[in-house]
Amino acid sequence: MDEQLRVGLVGAGPWADMVHAPGIADHPGTRLTAIWARREEAAAELAGKHGASVAASPDELLEQVDAVAFAVPPGVQAGIATRAAERGKHLILEKPIAGSLEDAERLAAAVERNNVASLVVLTKRYAPETREQLDQLKQTGGWVGGSARWLNGGLLDGPFSHSPWRHERGPLDDVGPHAFDLLDATLGTITDVIAANRSEHGLWQVVFQHETGATSVATMTMTLPLNPGIAEVVVYGEHGHRVLADRGTTTAQCFTNLLDDFVAMVDSGTTEHPLDVRRGLHLQRVIDLARRKSEA
Numbered sequence: 001m002d003e004q005l006r007v008g009l010v011g012a013g014p015w016a017d018m019v020h021a022p023g024i025a026d027h028p029g030t031r032l033t034a035i036w037a038r039r040e041e042a043a044a045e046l047a048g049k050h051g052a053s054v055a056a057s058p059d060e061l062l063e064q065v066d067a068v069a070f071a072v073p074p075g076v077q078a079g080i081a082t083r084a085a086e087r088g089k090h091l092i093l094e095k096p097i098a099g100s101l102e103d104a105e106r107l108a109a110a111v112e113r114n115n116v117a118s119l120v121v122l123t124k125r126y127a128p129e130t131r132e133q134l135d136q137l138k139q140t141g142g143w144v145g146g147s148a149r150w151l152n153g154g155l156l157d158g159p160f161s162h163s164p165w166r167h168e169r170g171p172l173d174d175v176g177p178h179a180f181d182l183l184d185a186t187l188g189t190i191t192d193v194i195a196a197n198r199s200e201h202g203l204w205q206v207v208f209q210h211e212t213g214a215t216s217v218a219t220m221t222m223t224l225p226l227n228p229g230i231a232e233v234v235v236y237g238e239h240g241h242r243v244l245a246d247r248g249t250t251t252a253q254c255f256t257n258l259l260d261d262f263v264a265m266v267d268s269g270t271t272e273h274p275l276d277v278r279r280g281l282h283l284q285r286v287i288d289l290a291r292r293k294s295e296a
Contacts, residue, residue: 004031005263007092008061010080011071012037012046014159015094020071023255025050029263036061037072062087067117067266073165074173075099078107085110090117090266092258095177096287097280099165104284111277117265118277119258122181124231125275126257127249130182133242137186143237146187146216148179152229154222155202171220172204172290175231177283179218180208182233182244188212190286196293206290 007030009020016037025032036055037043043054055061058080062068067090070077078098081091091111097120098104111118124130137143154160154174155167166174184190192209199205202223208216214237233244265273 005029005067005090005266006031006033006065007067007069008034008036008055008065009046009052009069009071010036010058010061010077012039012042013071013163016071017046018159019251019255020069020092021046021050021052023252023259024069025052027256027259027263029267030067030259034061034064058083062089065089067091067262070094073099073163074169075103075165078103082107082110085114085116085118088114088116090262091119091277092262093118093120093277093280095120095122095280096173096284097277098284101284101288104281108277108281111271115271117262117271117273118280119262119265119273120177120275120277120280120283121255121258122178122275122279123251123254124178124246125181125185126254126261127247128257129245129247129249133244134185137235137242140239141237142239143187143212143235144214145237146183146214146233146235148183148216148218148220148233150175150179150218150220150229150231151224151226152222152231153225153227154229156223156225166222170198170202170204171222172198172206172287174222175220176204176206176218176287176290177280178231179220179233180206180283180286181279183208183216183218184210184282184286186233186235186244187214187216189282193286193289193293196290198294204290204294206293208286 069092194207
């Protein structure tokens with residue numbers, strides 16, 4: 001781009017401090033222009049680190065920027081992001097994209113109606129090794145099943161252990177989108193939730209049907225004292241079995257790669273991407289169906 005994209009950041013918690021703010025501030029195609037958070041002192045501290053201004057309200061932030069990145073709970077993100085899209089602002093969205101399916105549908109409709117670019121922070125999908133391996137799996141084909149395990153102690157200790165929405169919604173909404181997205185990308189679109197169960201220990205197991213006829217299972221928890229945690233996807237079929245390998249691309253580098261794609265989209269006027277708001281809406285539908293299935 002001839003000029004840096006002016007990006008506002010909604011949120012000033014640990015994830016914003018660790019990933020969003022430094023990533024946007026350091027990227028050659030973006031400038032961290034303004035930050036808004038419910039705690040003004042947190043916004044001021046983070047803004048001071050990166051030379052950004054502090055907005056007194058989300059609307060004031062929207063007046064100063066071309067795009068908005070979010071690092072807030074999904075229930076907060078959806079409303080502000082919908083307003084931002086209505087005002088023609090491009091969006092970097094956290095997962096899940098909303099607190100409910102209805103809000104996700106409204107957000108996706110606003111993005112489409114106003115022709116803005118959007119990307120969802122499905123971190124691993126921006127790692128070069130993930131993209132390479134997904135391409136190889138697609139070319140090989142013949143996969144009949146798979147599994148994902150996302151097991152950690154994120155709700156027991158660490159920077160996100162005091163997050164109310166994570167405790168309320170649990171791994172289905174927090175790590176679930178990562179697991180479901182990768183199973184979907186390897187085995188074909190998830191078309192149904194065959195079964196879903198949450199144990200008394202907070203362990204989720206969700207069984208999926210895919211459009212290809214494949215089936216898969218996702219096992220997730222955030223209340224096991226595992227350090228490091230486990231995050232893996234395995235598929236199997238007529239050519240044996242494959243594990244999606246992690247080759248060490250950091251979260252920061254993945255976010256930089258996301259920003260590369262985002263800046264290119266805005267610069268070219270492109271609003272479609274495999275990981276845009278439509279992907280977020282699909283994953284929201286999967287989450288909604290899994291939760292309803294578990295409560296049936």
